[in-house]
Amino acid sequence: xxxxxxxxxxxxxxxxxxxxxxxxxxxxxxxxxxxxxxxxxxxxxxxxxxxxxxxxxxxxxxxxxxxxxxxxxxxxxxxxxxxxxxxxxxx
Amino acid sequence: xxxxxxxxxxxxxxxxxxxxxxxxxxxxxxxxxxxxxxxxxxxxxxxxxxxxxxxxxxxxxxxxxxxxxxxxxxxxxxxxxxxxxxxxxxxxxxxxxxxxxxxxxxxxxxxxxxxxxxxxxxxxxxxxxxxxxxxxxxxxxxxxxxxxxxxxxxxxxxxxxxxxxxxxxxxxxxxxxxxxxxxxxxxxxxxxxxxxxxxxxxxxxxxxxxxxxxxxxxxxxxxxxxxxxxxxxxxxxxxxxxxxxxxxxxxxxxxxxxxxxxxxx
Numbered sequence: 001x002x003x004x005x006x007x008x009x010x011x012x013x014x015x016x017x018x019x020x021x022x023x024x025x026x027x028x029x030x031x032x033x034x035x036x037x038x039x040x041x042x043x044x045x046x047x048x049x050x051x052x053x054x055x056x057x058x059x060x061x062x063x064x065x066x067x068x069x070x071x072x073x074x075x076x077x078x079x080x081x082x083x084x085x086x087x088x089x090x091x
Numbered sequence: 092x093x094x095x096x097x098x099x100x101x102x103x104x105x106x107x108x109x110x111x112x113x114x115x116x117x118x119x120x121x122x123x124x125x126x127x128x129x130x131x132x133x134x135x136x137x138x139x140x141x142x143x144x145x146x147x148x149x150x151x152x153x154x155x156x157x158x159x160x161x162x163x164x165x166x167x168x169x170x171x172x173x174x175x176x177x178x179x180x181x182x183x184x185x186x187x188x189x190x191x192x193x194x195x196x197x198x199x200x201x202x203x204x205x206x207x208x209x210x211x212x213x214x215x216x217x218x219x220x221x222x223x224x225x226x227x228x229x230x231x232x233x234x235x236x237x238x239x240x241x242x243x244x245x246x247x248x249x250x251x252x253x254x255x256x257x258x259x260x261x262x263x264x265x266x267x268x269x270x271x272x273x274x275x276x277x278x279x280x281x282x283x284x285x286x287x288x289x290x291x292x293x294x295x296x297x298x299x300x301x302x303x304x305x306x307x308x309x310x311x312x313x314x315x316x317x318x319x320x321x322x323x324x325x326x327x328x329x330x331x332x333x334x335x336x337x338x339x340x341x342x343x344x345x346x347x348x349x350x351x352x353x354x355x356x
Contacts, residue, residue, distance in 0.1 A: 018274065020238050020277050020281075024242060031242065031245060
């Protein structure tokens with residue numbers, strides 16, 4: 001590694017160790033659960049379809065992701081409702 | 092008291108399982124414990140050369156399993172220590188020559204008169220790994236601070252838990268502190284964050300390890316060797332003592348980082 005590369009890494013805070021850690025964390029989420037990014041996309045599309053039958057949601061803003069805390073994995077979905085779907089408005 | 096079976100495994104090859112097994116065995120035997128090592132890497136025998144016992148092999152583990160030798164006949168005594176033995180792997184057979192049930196039976200017999208039975212697992216997650224893990228009371232997972240070794244270790248952590256042998260205990264081997272300080276090697280904290288299992292040892296990279304395997308005299312036999320000291324610390328933790336981790340990991344401050352940045356390469 002040249003001094004220049006070291007300076008860049010040092011100032012931007014992205015050392016090679018930091019990228020190793022980040023890459024490992026991402027790849028291990030999928031290794032541990034055997035859920036591929038493609039499966040996540042499929043789950044997301046199906047969730048959107050089911051929920052849209054009942055509530056208007058902002059399909060473009062739906063997020064479905066695997067997260068982990070220590071060795072516990074969780075599938076987290078964040079589904080924003082479209083404005084105008086609250087009861088008060090509908091009444 | 093019945094002996095304890097400790098299996099040393101890693102997933103990835105070349106991270107230092109065999110060196111770790113030999114050194115922990117030496118360190119435990121130095122405390123007066125009765126120790127036997129089993130080389131479970133059938134077809135790729137190596138623990139014998141690392142321990143310096145290769146010229147004394149008569150029988151091996153497959154001879155025991157197939158009834159050609161009694162367990163005691165196949166145990167090679169290491170004369171440097173009061174009570175340390177090796178059961179070598181067979182070199183001309185493959186992993187299928189031994190089953191997990193055979194390993195459990197062998198370990199049961201050894202438990203009668205040994206304090207520690209250390210099993211050196213082959214790399215991989217197939218038959219040889221399953222053989223090595225089958226009799227284990229405790230599993231030590233060896234890794235290096237490097238992406239492929241940590242990824243494989245994570246797989247092993249999962250498999251050990253699925254076998255009901257968890258949690259495995261982690262040994263981070265071949266840590267180069269100057270690289271960690273420079274931000275070019277995962278630190279022990281990084282590896283622990285990722286794997287999230289208890290840590291039992293951190294071993295520094297040490298040229299003395301190669302010298303010791305050249306000679307067939309494990310580094311733990313040498314009082315002055317730093318890696319050997321790390322292995323002696325692991326042995327004491329296995330004995331239940333509370334041993335602080337070696338100060339490999341001084342947090343680097345601004346000036347040190349600046350120094351490392353402009354330091355000679």
